[in-house]
Amino acid sequence: MRINSVAIIGSGIAGMRAAQLLKAEGYAVSVFEKSRGTGGRMASAVLGDVSVDLGCAMIDAATPEFEHWLIEQGAQLWHPRCATLAFGDRSVRSGWVPVPRSSSLTRRLADGVELRTETRVAVVWPDREGVLLRDDKGESLGHFDAAVVATPAPQAAILLDAIHRFRQKAEQVSTVPVWTLLISLASRPARLSDIDWLEGGDPLIGKLVRDSSKPGREGENWVLQATEEWSLANQDQEPSRVALELQGAFDAVVGEAQEPMQQRVHRWLYARAVPGSGREFALWDAQSGIGACGDWLCGGSVEGAWRSANELVARILASRSKVA
Numbered sequence: 043m044r045i046n047s048v049a050i051i052g053s054g055i056a057g058m059r060a061a062q063l064l065k066a067e068g069y070a071v072s073v074f075e076k077s078r079g080t081g082g083r084m085a086s087a088v089l090g091d092v093s094v095d096l097g098c099a100m101i102d103a104a105t106p107e108f109e110h111w112l113i114e115q116g117a118q119l120w121h122p123r124c125a126t127l128a129f130g131d132r133s134v135r136s137g138w139v140p141v142p143r144s145s146s147l148t149r150r151l152a153d154g155v156e157l158r159t160e161t162r163v164a165v166v167w168p169d170r171e172g173v174l175l176r177d178d179k180g181e182s183l184g185h186f187d188a189a190v191v192a193t194p195a196p197q198a199a200i201l202l203d204a205i206h207r208f209r210q211k212a213e214q215v216s217t218v219p220v221w222t223l224l225i226s227l228a229s230r231p232a233r234l235s236d237i238d239w240l241e242g243g244d245p246l247i248g249k250l251v252r253d254s255s256k257p258g259r260e261g262e263n264w265v266l267q268a269t270e271e272w273s274l275a276n277q278d279q280e281p282s283r284v285a286l287e288l289q290g291a292f293d294a295v296v297g298e299a300q301e302p303m304q305q306r307v308h309r310w311l312y313a314r315a316v317p318g319s320g321r322e323f324a325l326w327d328a329q330s331g332i333g334a335c336g337d338w339l340c341g342g343s344v345e346g347a348w349r350s351a352n353e354l355v356a357r358i359l360a361s362r363s364k365v366a
Contacts, residue, residue, distance in 0.1 A: 045331065045362055046070060049175055049186040051163045051201060054082020055344055056336045057192030058151035059351035067359065071155045074175070074183065076162040080148035083310065084140075084344070087224060090304040094224050094263045095144040097310065099239075099251045100137035101344045108345045112138045115147055118257040122238035127247055127295055135239070141258040158183075166191060166201045168330040188331035190354065194312035195338040205332055208325050214318025215338045219277045219311050220248070221268040223288040226304040230262050231296040246272050246291045266292055270314070281307045315342045324354035328361040 048064050050057045053075040061071045079085065083097040100120060103109035117138040124133050140147035165176035166189050175183040191201045195215035202208040230252075234240075238255040241248065248269035254261050266288045268276075276284060285307040293299045315338035323340045326333040335354040337347040 045187040045358065047072070047172075047186045048188045048190060048358075049074060049166075049173065049184075050190045050192055051166065051175075052082065052192035052197075052336075053077075053080035053148055053152070053157065053159075054192060054336070054347065055084055055148060056347040056351045057082070057190065058148040058155075059348050060190055060192060060335055060355055061155045062151045063351065063355040064358070065154050067355075072184075072186070073152065073155055073157050074161045074163050075157065075159045078159055079145060080152055080157070080159075081145035082148070083313065084144040084148060086143040086145040087306055087308065089224050089263060089306055090226050090261070092226075092259070092261050092263065093143040093145070094226075094253045094265065095139075095256070096222060096224065096265075096308055098144060098344055099249065099253075099265065099267075100139055102137050104343075104345055108348060109138070111348070115150055116141055117147065120256050122251070122255060123236060124239040124241070125237050126242045127240045127244040127250065129233075129237075129240075130243070139256045141256075143258075163201065166332060167204050168332060173331050186331075188333070188358065191332070191334040192336055192351070194336070195315055196312060198334055198336065198338070202325075202332070202334060205325075205327050205330060208327070208332070208334060211318070211322070211325065212334070212338070216316045216318075217312040217338075218270045218274065218314040218316065219309060220270060220273045220313035221276065221279075221284050221288065222308045222310060223266040223268075223285055223292075224253075224304075224306045224308075225264050225266070225289070225292070225300070225302040227262040227264070227300055228303060231298070231300065233296045233298075240295070244291065244295070245269065246287065247295065248272075250292070250295065264292070273309075273313075277309065277311070281309070284309075317341065323350050324357060326354055326357040326361070328357075333358065
């Protein structure tokens, strides 16, 4: 099959990396995203007058290739001062953060790509004219020569219904929810004056990160992530109640009640993917022109999502070469 136009569903790191590679090869790329902006689990959120990283707090690079790519995209190395939530085991770790916010990474990858936000794709189906996309109202979004599903596994399973073996692969993946609370304070709590990252030793708070300590950030903004266990037990809880619980736990950590100037609570329903058996880095069916990539295929990390996109595009290009 000859491929000229590609639709990508999902604008997280996997989808936008695939878009970057395909655009460089001369394809016309259209990205469909159900939210208002790019990023997926690397999204940022407005809190008062600034943006705060809502999802991934820091990117770990296990290979030189991925690290080099992050540097090319303008990411900077961050060395947060760390401790447990009981203020033990002081240390310094390092990781990469996009500047000035996490979502700037995927926004940069969108250059030259048609980006259609607030568009929920409900059907991906091959027919004689190519691959047809329909939205959740049944309206046609057009035909494309190929379609890439780059969403979390539970959403991908539905969109991959035309390729039964792909749907089964997605259905084997389990996901874990995480509640997150963003808070903006007037000043830095005294007990956290020399700590940027606290993790471990608390039944409710899984991770507490000072977003303002990252390169290019400002203000006094903190990100509270609940533990996976607590989030799972409270995944259907009212957001206002979750915010109160997390705020109370934060006050207990710092030893005094805080009065946030701004706050925002968010539930990551698919915060972490646990791949099923038989790990495969990408899915591609050349006959139908339908493929999938994402961290759920290869380990659940940001680098895994990036690697998955690389592998899928390599398979697409290989199928093009066979036709040529």
